[in-house]
Amino acid sequence: MSPDLTTSLGSLQLGAPTLTASGCAAAGKELAQFGDVSTLGAVVTKSIMMQPRSGRATPRMAETPSGMLNSIGLQGPGIEVFLEKDLAWLHENNVTTIVSIAGNNVEEFGELARILAKVPGVDGLEVNISCPNVESRGQVFACNPVSAAQVIETVRSVWHSDAPVLAKLSPDVTDIVEIAHSVVEAGVDGVSMINTLLGMVIDVDGMKPMLGGRTGGLSGPAIRPVAVRAIYQVHAAIPHLPILGMGGIRTGHDALEFIAAGASAVSIGTVVFGDPSAPWRIATELGQELESRGYNSLSEVIGLAHQN
Amino acid sequence: MSPDLTTSLGSLQLGAPTLTASGCAAAGKELAQFGDVSTLGAVVTKSIMMQPRSGRATPRMAETPSGMLNSIGLQGPGIEVFLEKDLAWLHENNVTTIVSIAGNNVEEFGELARILAKVPGVDGLEVNISCPNVESRGQVFACNPVSAAQVIETVRSVWHSDAPVLAKLSPDVTDIVEIAHSVVEAGVDGVSMINTLLGMVIDVDGMKPMLGGRTGGLSGPAIRPVAVRAIYQVHAAIPHLPILGMGGIRTGHDALEFIAAGASAVSIGTVVFGDPSAPWRIATELGQELESRGYNSLSEVIGLAHQN
Amino acid sequence: MSTAKQMKCTIRSLEPVGEYLHLILDAPEMPEVQPGHFAAVAVGGVGGGMLLRRAFSIHKSEPGETLELIFAAHGQGTQWLATQSAGDVIDVIAPLGKPFVLPRQPVACVLVAGGYGAAPMELLAQQLRARGCRVDVVLGAATQEKLFGVLSLKGVSDSLTVTTDDGTSGVRGRVTDVLAELMTRNESKAVYACGPMAMLQAVAAVAQENGAFSQCAVEESMACGIGVCMTCVLPVIGDDGVTRMVRSCVEGPVFRGDRVRWNDVDTIPQDTFGAPSPGGH
Amino acid sequence: MSTAKQMKCTIRSLEPVGEYLHLILDAPEMPEVQPGHFAAVAVGGVGGGMLLRRAFSIHKSEPGETLELIFAAHGQGTQWLATQSAGDVIDVIAPLGKPFVLPRQPVACVLVAGGYGAAPMELLAQQLRARGCRVDVVLGAATQEKLFGVLSLKGVSDSLTVTTDDGTSGVRGRVTDVLAELMTRNESKAVYACGPMAMLQAVAAVAQENGAFSQCAVEESMACGIGVCMTCVLPVIGDDGVTRMVRSCVEGPVFRGDRVRWNDVDTIPQDTFGAPSPGGH
């Protein structure tokens, strides 16, 4: 019998263990030509802001060894158009949807949450606190336990919905467990980790940073060991906390590493760019990895690497 | 005419721009079969401690995408044997030598510096503050501006030598510029960056962390964009501070990225394991990269990417 | 949006043509292709260090049979591709992007290409001629070895002009040095262009000055090629007159030449939809 | 420490032998080799995602001419190596490590190998016989396809015994099931072993029980293979009776079987030189 791959993130039941990572699948529609999007664990949408946003200047990407840098700068249509077009499509197509939100300040996060709490088809909220706080000299919310908690408290106070709220954590911190503790106290139902690492590539012909935004976020298999470590640390410190894991997952074997470290489900990000069918393929492979090791379900493996 | 590749780190003149990275060339002797070690910029020796040290249990390494994890745990013979055997060999062979030191507490760093300040053949000191502080629940010195500064102040107070003192910084911090500022105030002549990133690989057959030490340090080309970013940030904040750059350098082109970001010289680490002649090859390639772009010297390129 | 297929394709042949390589793939699952469509090829092998696909204009294709690409071995990925050989299997997604829009009327058209930008032009010329259009071709390159398609395009066009920067073949100079006169002579109503951005900008300008419609296939750095990553954007003016940062992989790579804000590529013009207000967001 | 060469070697042939692959390289710069030396092979190609070399016992070598290895396509790197073909060039460092120590006297020796552990044994048998030693060989594997070298070792030994776990060839069981009796019968004074750690441990124990000297080639995960990284250590008792974490790439891979603390491999025994005091350093 093939293993039971269903899982959950807090109150949200997932029919499959692989989700798309925010910013790596737009709002799901473009992936429909490579698979049935409604069979994914969920689509996590590109972080949406209140206002339309042009993003940063190009070049916005650089390939790096086993990874890439991006500096998209949260380009998006703003929450209104998102609801009308993107969320409507997801809802019509019965896609489990986790909406990722980003704000320039704490209030904007609150406004976004207030709007989304009322809308049908939002199965979960991922709060991308790994974006710069314009009120605090551009420091990233997730890099400070106080500002991270402020965002979550504000979101929580207006989130009149049963759908879980996840905080998306940045690995660019001295102590990720401290940040996890602070968002848990502020009331999250789970955490998503990890966002990208801050990186840079220099264009040595132009003698300037390669990306239009100078720095960018490093993602892909290159960062996988950092993601596994972060998840392992947070699960060790807060065992009951649901974790949506991500960071360089390419195969079912990689996904199993994340589950064993403590993730309840995984998001596939950068690898989708090279292999758009990866979210489906990895779910299948994960099933095979579990089966070949004699496990009957994914749930029995969550955090198992902590027992040995 | 081929470009002038000589450079300096504070008062230390280097005949070549590529050094070995601490822990990636032992004390130089084993590399002698692949090249003339005295022609390298310098050998940076494996971090030495006061006492002999067995290191951590095996497995001590795991290959990762474009990188590796290691958890050696600072295995070494202790300062006494180091002076007798390793330093003596380096000195006899006219190798420019930067000795890397590590202590379990602030006093040990001081003791090591006091001993080394008197010994001939020490051309520079690299203070590896990226190791755990046993007195502070194992927190790494370099992760805290106060403990980082304490180490440097203590070293500086007994360092009666003209050879430069470099602090080796960890990238696993929220704000590396803050740490750089604090070690500069404490009196370093330069910084080495970056040390490895904390990572983990799970053995999904054994269902436990792969490494004997559970976590390990991630190095290699995978982390290069993080290193370039860190160097760029520190050079932007403290332009006069000499930087020894490292982190995944594989080619002369990579080395040029580091120089353009603000490094005065570079150390070659993990890549040596796959290509023991890399430190020499990369110096040659760097010369070609400079020449093909019409530069006459390495020194004119240091930090050049900040001007555009 | 075209519906693309992710396919394993066996290399039938890989041969040099001038400074480029001509790759012919067995592509039994290949859908119909329009000129201007592109293909995205995975490089470096599984477990290699390169995650991102490389984009190439589709040169030719027999649906259900073959797919042909022309490429320059340039950086790490294309150099890897150049070392593959017949029998090796590569992973390809195609067809991608919006193709060239063909005129409804049998008007005179000029096809302008720089270097490997000529790859999609034979297919385009054939389709235009099938609609009764006059087809004039201008091929430019830095030097003779970087010209592609001179012979084959001669066979499917009414005239073919070659320019090289160094004069090693045809007229010494740029494609735009000959374009205006050619357009006047033939009363060309549409210009189709593929090549470097600077060339596209110049061609679009000449087209506009001569009252012609232009279609330009742009080349922006692409991470995904399928519309999900937002790396490949450039400022394009919409039907409503508003400039947006638009994805060249799904809304392009072919754009109307008068709609692309060529001077502002690699910037966010201040009047772009959603642009940062002065002083930041 | 041997002096190793970093060489570009062209593949002369790569052929399957049972479940293994036999790689023959052109190695014009190859120095002299002793049995037990190993080679470290770069895998994945330049720019690939694999930074570390793979270590293989040297099977055979003609100095200045060839280098032969036997390997199992196991993980990512060896699988890549298995896809290479004649004419491809790979980067090799050899010879590395400390080889087997040969006896001064012409004593009776037993060579025990598990699976591809037989790779260095033909060379070893030849050298022992050249010194007048009697050579008995025991080859073991899980199953018949995982045996290597049966025929060739028959030709250079006085007796050859095969064991397989599943009985598909030779005696059903482990190499140690036949070793003691063989040693008694032939009054063997030295045992040479290469294979999995558990086998080495068992062989070393049997050798010691029978008053023989043993030499075991261990297999520890290696990052550099040249002594600079300290990843490949295991606890070995020195001449002074002190246990140290010793690098198997330069002080091994061949160790005296009675000196390796087999039960403590993958730990730091408390009495190791420099071990953490209880409660940490």
Ligand SMILES: Cc1cc2nc3c(=O)[nH]c(=O)nc-3n(C[C@H](O)[C@H](O)[C@H](O)COP(=O)(O)OP(=O)(O)OC[C@H]3O[C@@H](n4cnc5c(N)ncnc54)[C@H](O)[C@@H]3O)c2cc1C
């Ligand atoms: C729509 C389209 C059609 C193209 N058609 C052709 C063609 O027919 N023949 C041809 O030779 N080339 C074509 N190119 C350019 C080709 O994609 C690049 O030359 C190639 O991606 C460079 O890869 P590399 O491995 O050589 O370089 P690398 O520097 O290793 O590439 C690193 C990364 O940057 C991206 N990149 C680098 N340069 C470009 C570029 N110029 N355009 C887009 N992405 C880039 C790569 O896709 C990769 O993700 C086309 C590009 C686009 C966008």
Ligand SMILES: Cc1cc2nc3c(=O)[nH]c(=O)nc-3n(C[C@H](O)[C@H](O)[C@H](O)COP(=O)(O)OP(=O)(O)OC[C@H]3O[C@@H](n4cnc5c(N)ncnc54)[C@H](O)[C@@H]3O)c2cc1C
């Ligand atoms: C001295 C010595 C001699 C050897 N001789 C042979 C031989 O003759 N034939 C043969 O088939 N194999 C031999 N091995 C084992 C061989 O090195 C490993 O099977 C191989 O490195 C695994 O690489 P991979 O790409 O298949 O696995 P991966 O899992 O991709 O390897 C990842 C990393 O771990 C290291 N590693 C993994 N397994 C081992 C291992 N068992 N031993 C050492 N390093 C390992 C690799 O070198 C690499 O750096 C020998 C090992 C040593 C140390």
Ligand SMILES: Cc1cc2nc3c(=O)[nH]c(=O)nc-3n(C[C@H](O)[C@H](O)[C@H](O)COP(=O)(O)O)c2cc1C
């Ligand atoms: C092009 C790109 C855009 C991204 N955009 C977002 C985003 O809008 N919001 C967010 O929370 N994370 C974003 N991420 C981060 C990913 O969701 C993910 O956390 C990270 O890339 C690590 O996973 P990966 O290695 O599988 O890509 C983006 C990543 C990439 C590569």
Ligand SMILES: Cc1cc2nc3c(=O)[nH]c(=O)nc-3n(C[C@H](O)[C@H](O)[C@H](O)COP(=O)(O)O)c2cc1C
């Ligand atoms: C096996 C290994 C051992 C290391 N040991 C030390 C050490 O003792 N002291 C130190 O400061 N850094 C040590 N490092 C870190 C390197 O010096 C270097 O900072 C880091 O690996 C990044 O450079 P690289 O990617 O070129 O290896 C070690 C790295 C490796 C891979």
Ligand code: FES
């Ligand atoms: S390349 Fe990803 S959206 Fe266009």
Ligand code: FES
């Ligand atoms: S493998 Fe590096 S020291 Fe042995």
